[in-house]
Amino acid sequence: MHTLQVGSVNITALLDAPFLQSLAYLSPEHAAELEDEYRDTLDERGLCTGAVTCYLVRTADGLALVDTGIGPRKRKGFPHGRLDAALAEAGVSPTEIDLVIHTHLHIDHVGWNTYETPDGGCAIFFPNARFVIQQAEWDYWMAPEQLDAPDNAVLRECVAPLRDSGRVDLVDANARYLGAIGFIANPGHTPGHVAVEITDGAERAVIVGDSCHHPFQVTHSSWPSPMDVDANHAIEARGALYDRLADSGAYVLGGHWKHPGWGQVVRTDGERRFVPGI
Numbered sequence: 001m002h003t004l005q006v007g008s009v010n011i012t013a014l015l016d017a018p019f020l021q022s023l024a025y026l027s028p029e030h031a032a033e034l035e036d037e038y039r040d041t042l043d044e045r046g047l048c049t050g051a052v053t054c055y056l057v058r059t060a061d062g063l064a065l066v067d068t069g070i071g072p073r074k075r076k077g078f079p080h081g082r083l084d085a086a087l088a089e090a091g092v093s094p095t096e097i098d099l100v101i102h103t104h105l106h107i108d109h110v111g112w113n114t115y116e117t118p119d120g121g122c123a124i125f126f127p128n129a130r131f132v133i134q135q136a137e138w139d140y141w142m143a144p145e146q147l148d149a150p151d152n153a154v155l156r157e158c159v160a161p162l163r164d165s166g167r168v169d170l171v172d173a174n175a176r177y178l179g180a181i182g183f184i185a186n187p188g189h190t191p192g193h194v195a196v197e198i199t200d201g202a203e204r205a206v207i208v209g210d211s212c213h214h215p216f217q218v219t220h221s222s223w224p225s226p227m228d229v230d231a232n233h234a235i236e237a238r239g240a241l242y243d244r245l246a247d248s249g250a251y252v253l254g255g256h257w258k259h260p261g262w263g264q265v266v267r268t269d270g271e272r273r274f275v276p277g278i
């Protein structure tokens with residue numbers, strides 16, 4: 001079990017699934033440079049190991065889960081999610097989660113919000129949680145052209161049922177929860193994408209969401225990625241975030257980086273770099 005202490009706050013990294021990712025897919029224009037730089041980490045097909053990691057944040061005031069992974073349903077191109085087992089290994093029941101916080105509403109971040117019941121219905125997996133979602137993110141994905149799109153079944157299965165349950169908090173980046181949890185607006189990957197900031201005294205950790213799918217983007221933040229809804233805004237937001245985190249002493253947590261995905265951002269010879277470990 002991977003755990004990290006931020007003052008009195010305890011963070012546990014829960015692996016929903018490992019997956020293989022293509023650096024060329026993340027940055028087609030720089031595929032050759034990346035293959036060169038990361039050759040040691042690539043398998044024979046040129047793929048490197050990434051993860052879908054969710055973070056459990058325990059403060060004196062309650063228990064939050066940041067993002068809910070791929071989920072129990074079969075999703076094309078994704079492995080099966082096992083967050084239910086990871087929670088059990090951490091000794092936590094879904095009923096104990098007070099808050100589910102979403103960095104954004106993509107398919108690999110909302111999956112365990114709901115599950116299909118034996119009679120074909122849909123039930124919420126965290127029955128006592130409130131779900132914290134940025135208003136801008138909600139407005140974008142809940143618009144009819146997104147919600148009704150054939151490829152967006154995940155929104156109908158894992159997001160819309162939250163609205164019907166009346167347990168959604170629509171917030172902006174100024175919201176705070178459980179005494180230690182705040183947000184950093186980071187639009188671009190999606191319109192309401194946020195990083196999640198956990199602070200206690202001088203100690204700090206920042207869950208960066210999908211501002212970055214692989215640590216190379218910490219260094220090469222200006223390289224456009226087809227993963228981003230708005231590439232220009234994502235570049236701006238990514239650069240600002242990692243400038244702010246570089247040499248700050250904060251732990252930096254990337255849910256798609258090699259599990260558990262935490263370390264620090266340092267600046268060497270004017271270049272930002274992610275250094276894994278605690």
Ligand SMILES: [Zn+2]
Nearest residue numbers: 106108109210
């Ligand atoms: Zn993602």
